[in-house]
Amino acid sequence: xxxxxxxxxxxxSMCLCGxxxxxxxxxxxxxxxxxxxxxxxxxxxxxxxxxxxxxILLLLSFKPGDKTTNNPPVNxxxxxxxxxxxxxxxxxxxxxxxxxxxxxxxxPDFIITVGDNNYPLGSASxxxxxxxxxxxxxxxxxxxxxxxxxxxxxxREKFNRFFxxxxxxxxxxxxxxPYRNYFTLPGDENNYEFTWGPVHFYSxxxxxxxxxxxxxxxxxxxxLASNKLPFKLVYFHHPPFSSGSHGSAPNMQxxxxxxxxxxxxxxxxxxxAKVIDNKEKTPVYLICGSSGTDEHYDCNKHPIDPSRFAxxxxxxxxxxxxxRATAHKVIFExxxxxxxxxxxxxxxxxx
Numbered sequence: 002x003x004x005x006x007x008x009x010x011x012x013x014s015m016c017l018c019g020x021x022x023x024x025x026x027x028x029x030x031x032x033x034x035x036x037x038x039x040x041x042x043x044x045x046x047x048x049x050x051x052x053x054x055x056x057i058l059l060l061l062s063f064k065p066g067d068k069t070t071n072n073p074p075v076n077x078x079x080x081x082x083x084x085x086x087x088x089x090x091x092x093x094x095x096x097x098x099x100x101x102x103x104x105x106x107x108x109p110d111f112i113i114t115v116g117d118n119n120y121p122l123g124s125a126s127x128x129x130x131x132x133x134x135x136x137x138x139x140x141x142x143x144x145x146x147x148x149x150x151x152x153x154x155x156x157r158e159k160f161n162r163f164f165x166x167x168x169x170x171x172x173x174x175x176x177x178x179p180y181r182n183y184f185t186l187p188g189d190e191n192n193y194e195f196t197w198g199p200v201h202f203y204s205x206x207x208x209x210x211x212x213x214x215x216x217x218x219x220x221x222x223x224x225l226a227s228n229k230l231p232f233k234l235v236y237f238h239h240p241p242f243s244s245g246s247h248g249s250a251p252n253m254q255x256x257x258x259x260x261x262x263x264x265x266x267x268x269x270x271x272x273x274a275k276v277i278d279n280k281e282k283t284p285v286y287l288i289c290g291s292s293g294t295d296e297h298y299d300c301n302k303h304p305i306d307p308s309r310f311a312x313x314x315x316x317x318x319x320x321x322x323x324x325r326a327t328a329h330k331v332i333f334e335x336x337x338x339x340x341x342x343x344x345x346x347x348x349x350x351x352x
Contacts, residue, residue, distance in 0.1 A: 075161070075187050079198035083107065086236075086322035088115035088268030089168070090293030091131035096319045097293030099338040101135035104321050106341075109162075111197065112139050113204070115268035115289055116168025116238030118180065123171040125149070125179035132183070139163040142185045149183055161185055164195060166204040168238040168268060173209065192217050194224060199328045201230045204237070211239030211250030218255060225260045231328050231352055236266035240288050242278075244312050245270035248303030257284050263331065263350055271298040272316035273335050275348060280309055285348055287333060291319045315345065328352075 085104045090097050104112065119131045129149055133140065137151035141161040145151075155162050164186065171180045177191075186204075187193040192213070194203045203221055207213060225233060235257065239250035247269050257265055258281040268290040276286035291297070300314035318337035323344070325332045329352050334344035 071189065072185060072187050075164075075195035075197070077110075077195075077197045079110070081325070081327045082198035082200065083109050083323070083325050084197070085109045085112045086115065086266055086287075086289050086324060087112060087292035088238075088288075089117040089271055089290035090114070091118040091170075092120045092294050093127075093130045093134065094293055094295045096295050096338070097131075097135060100292045100319055100321050103336060103338055103341050104323075105138065107323055109323070111162040111164060112136065113202065113236060113266070114163075114165035115236050115266050116166050116207075117170045117268060117290075117294070118165050118168065120170050120294070121173075123167075123174040123177060123179055125174075125182070128179055128183050136163055140184070142183060144185055145183050164202065164204060166237050167191075167206050169209040172206070177206070192220065196230060198326060199231045200326050200331070201228050201233050203233070203235045205235065207237040207239045207250070207253055212252050221255075222260055225262065228261070232263045232326060232331055232350070233261055234264045234266060235262050235284075238267060239269050240267035240274075240276075240286065241265060242276050242286055242305050242310060243267075243270050243274065243288060244301050244304045244314065245272065245274070245288075245316075246298035246302045249305060258282075264333070266322075271296055272300060272314055273318070273320060273322075273346070274300070274312065274314040275346060276305070276313075277311040278309065279311060285333075285350070287322065287348070289320075289322050289335070291315075292321050293319070313346065318345065320345070 085107060087100065087104065090100065119128050133149065133151055138153035139155050139162040140151040140153070141155040141159060142149070142151055150156070163184070165184060167177045167180050171177050181190050184190060187195050191206050192204065194201065196202070203224070205213060205217060205221070221235065237253065239253050241254045242249045258278070262284045264284050265286050267286070267288050270288050271290045271294050272288065273291050274288040276288070278286070297316040300316045305312060318339050320335055320337035323334045323336055331350040333348040335346040336344050
């Protein structure tokens with residue numbers, strides 16, 4: 002039931018809209034209907050606003066096409082697998098076209114990337130031309146904006162076969178939003194893991210400068226400690242050790258050997274390189290940054306310690322890495338578009 006409230010107001014010849022004019026010392030009586038509901042509403046807002054405000058602000062921060070993610074895990078059972086590694090590729094160049102055609106001719110089970118999927122700024126306006134144009138057959142992204150959804154083999158199968166990591170160029174757009182809105186990946190899509198056959202994969206976002214939050218390092222360490230699969234591969238954009246134009250990323254020099262990692266895959270440098278730590282032997286460090294950008298970087302601008310590391314670099318060709326894995330062996334082969342019939346470099350891990 003609603004009760005009207007009466008106010009007595011002394012006023013000097015004043016008019017209120019919709020009310021008659023009165024003189025001073027007169028009593029102005031206003032019937033304010035629904036006032037009690039208004040008071041109760043204010044009370045409810047005061048009581049519950051501290052709990053609702055974070056959710057309200059989060060909703061207001063989203064723009065059309067943004068999404069929240071907590072996607073289901075990807076765990077594919079298989080005795081043997083074949084996959085491709087590409088990096089620094091998303092520029093819509095003749096080199097990207099040639100590398101993509103070569104990779105697809107291998108008919109890999111899936112593709113992983115070591116960053117810089119979408120030059121120059123990771124923008125939504127270029128993402129179709131730089132990624133989907135070449136790899137939509139492997140990308141299933143049903144929660145992407147409609148204009149960016151792929152319509153190839155992976156979509157027909159309703160099964161994603163493309164697992165990127167973001168590079169500095171993807172991160173130049175705040176929060177890498179176009180990248181995260183485009184792909185449908187496990188977990189929060191920023192740092193995630195998946196298993197396929199005998200290999201456990203970990204994709205890390207190394208930001209714009211080769212850094213991660215401390216909890217990412219802890220997450221990786223803890224997950225690796227409980228990992229029971231034969232092989233463990235970690236991939237991100239900034240190479241922990243490199244003699245190239247960018248040089249090494251000290252903040253990504255984690256104790257991968259102690260954690261049982263078999264291979265660390267990176268990009269950022271626009272060439273192919275293999276780094277062997279003569280002290281610890283494992284993991285092998287592979288750099289694949291020649292899968293589509295139309296320029297190469299210097300192989301020896303920031304030399305790493307030759308007494309500790311064996312360094313091999315190819316900054317002449319463009320290419321990608323083909324990988325085959327079973328429960329006892331992983332074979333990495335680097336192929337170039339200039340000589341695609343045979344690998345120019347091979348590395349084998351036996352267990």
